[in-house]
Amino acid sequence: MRFKSAHLFLLLSVILHSSIATGLALALASTTANATSPASKTCTMLQAQMGSEVVQFSGAEYNASASNAWSLFNAQNKPTCIVFPQEASHVQTAMAAIFHNKIHYAVQAGGHTAMTGWNTVQDGILFFFSHMKNVSYNATSDTITLQPGIHWGEALTQLQPLGVAPLGGRLGDVGTGLLLGGGLSYLSGEHGFSADSYVALDVVLVTGQLVTATATNQYADLFRALKGGANRFGIVTRYEVQAVHTGDASEKQFFGGLILYPNSSAEALINATQRYVSKVNNPRASILMAFSNSVNGSEITSTHILTLFFRGPSLPPAIFGEFLEIPSIMKQLSALSYVDANNILGAGADRGFGQLFGASAFNGTVDQYRNAFQKWNEYTESIKDSLFGTVLAFTPIQQSQVQAGRARGSNIIDPPMGNYAAVQVQTQMQNGLLTISDQVQAARQLLFQSMPRTPGLPLYINECDASQNVFETYGRFEELKKTYAKYDPTRFNVQFTDGPIGL
Numbered sequence: 001m002r003f004k005s006a007h008l009f010l011l012l013s014v015i016l017h018s019s020i021a022t023g024l025a026l027a028l029a030s031t032t033a034n035a036t037s038p039a040s041k042t043c044t045m046l047q048a049q050m051g052s053e054v055v056q057f058s059g060a061e062y063n064a065s066a067s068n069a070w071s072l073f074n075a076q077n078k079p080t081c082i083v084f085p086q087e088a089s090h091v092q093t094a095m096a097a098i099f100h101n102k103i104h105y106a107v108q109a110g111g112h113t114a115m116t117g118w119n120t121v122q123d124g125i126l127f128f129f130s131h132m133k134n135v136s137y138n139a140t141s142d143t144i145t146l147q148p149g150i151h152w153g154e155a156l157t158q159l160q161p162l163g164v165a166p167l168g169g170r171l172g173d174v175g176t177g178l179l180l181g182g183g184l185s186y187l188s189g190e191h192g193f194s195a196d197s198y199v200a201l202d203v204v205l206v207t208g209q210l211v212t213a214t215a216t217n218q219y220a221d222l223f224r225a226l227k228g229g230a231n232r233f234g235i236v237t238r239y240e241v242q243a244v245h246t247g248d249a250s251e252k253q254f255f256g257g258l259i260l261y262p263n264s265s266a267e268a269l270i271n272a273t274q275r276y277v278s279k280v281n282n283p284r285a286s287i288l289m290a291f292s293n294s295v296n297g298s299e300i301t302s303t304h305i306l307t308l309f310f311r312g313p314s315l316p317p318a319i320f321g322e323f324l325e326i327p328s329i330m331k332q333l334s335a336l337s338y339v340d341a342n343n344i345l346g347a348g349a350d351r352g353f354g355q356l357f358g359a360s361a362f363n364g365t366v367d368q369y370r371n372a373f374q375k376w377n378e379y380t381e382s383i384k385d386s387l388f389g390t391v392l393a394f395t396p397i398q399q400s401q402v403q404a405g406r407a408r409g410s411n412i413i414d415p416p417m418g419n420y421a422a423v424q425v426q427t428q429m430q431n432g433l434l435t436i437s438d439q440v441q442a443a444r445q446l447l448f449q450s451m452p453r454t455p456g457l458p459l460y461i462n463e464c465d466a467s468q469n470v471f472e473t474y475g476r477f478e479e480l481k482k483t484y485a486k487y488d489p490t491r492f493n494v495q496f497t498d499g500p501i502g503l
């Protein structure tokens, strides 16, 4: 099931970071590769070893991949070459050379990071996983094996006939990089962060060595670090995860959908969101509350959207009643399969806008939420000339989610016991705009300062700003640092690939 109205589709595209595709990015990118640079020499050597399908300097596939990133800011870079691995050994070979020759590099899976520089590289080597997209289910071990290039929508659709699903995200075009940052899905309350479902990971370390990490083997520390440590610990070439039995297309195990609200309902929604976050601890319940400001010329239109699901035959009033009673513009609620639920907001696949995220985390009184709402509105107003729109989104993290993660050996984020909300600010720049002005940067920093996290709560790295030190907010930060020092003792990754700060 997917919402069809043109108006709403426009709104959803603001909320869900989508856009009309421009496809112009690469044409603008620099084309001045220096044939004698260390990166160029390394690419030439790798192409001689692995062939011109695996290592590409130009051409249609190179162009499409170099400009694939969801954020237009990332679609501008032109790697010296792109490595299209077909198997883990290709990653090993390339990584060993990158390490030896000290080459800047980046990895792209689904392409959806909003952090500039985290999934593309100028004058360096890009790993692009479009030739490693297999997904399979093993009924004996009840596990799913994912190659890094698959997107969640593809994985869910292929596995639906078998009645199983991996824990991923909530939009189909997003990819497996989500796992390395944690991962929030409509099943999180029951099963934890998506990364909590890991069973085994194949990881190519900075040196090119391939290891398999599990919860109990000699790489157990690496295994846990990859549940939130993002791209700092190596390149994952295979994820084996626990299957969740979500049913096939005919089994509508979920009830819910989306509700669209006018801005006049904003205050009631803020109150309801705070109450939901602080009170609801039912593993089968899930919401995503997104407040949206859409800019058209100098006019800002505010419309708010709630997605809500319960794994059961109806929405229990004790959990969702307050949201259901708030005056709305439109309600679309029904029994749904898990794939239906994941399609409700569209795929989020379109491109063409520079994107910026920022994170906070709340478990306070309603004043904390009201303040954020007010500051976010002021922020939008102050930089509206540069914007297509902004979103302030709340994902409740229930205590049951934290418990589920601990029951599976704990992730490195390790939030304290209790409920809280992961808070995300999305800034979508005007279509085609390639620069971020000082005014926008200053406004963003002011916003982050004025809606600080509740002390003790972790930020969500997949929704942060690149300047936010997310790692130091983790419950197991000391362990993370120790593990990083063990697996990357020369600190290669923090110097040669962009990613989270703080290690």
Ligand SMILES: Cc1cc2nc3c(=O)[nH]c(=O)nc-3n(C[C@H](O)[C@H](O)[C@H](O)COP(=O)(O)OP(=O)(O)OC[C@H]3O[C@@H](n4cnc5c(N)ncnc54)[C@H](O)[C@@H]3O)c2cc1C
Pocket (backbone or CB within 6 Å): 016, 017, 018, 070, 106, 107, 108, 109, 110, 111, 112, 113, 114, 118, 119, 148, 168, 169, 170, 171, 173, 174, 175, 176, 177, 178, 179, 180, 181, 182, 183, 184, 185, 230, 231, 234, 235, 236, 237, 347, 348, 462, 463, 499
């Ligand atoms: C439209 C949209 C919807 C979203 N919805 C959700 C949601 O429902 N739940 C949620 O939790 N998050 C969501 N996110 C955030 C999402 O988790 C992050 O953007 C995530 O980084 C996307 O992963 P990716 O593979 O698509 O992106 P990529 O940009 O390809 O990868 C993200 C990061 O991981 C690194 N990486 C990727 N693969 C590997 C690998 N195999 N080995 C080492 N490093 C790797 C990349 O270098 C990059 O730094 C959403 C984002 C967008 C834009």
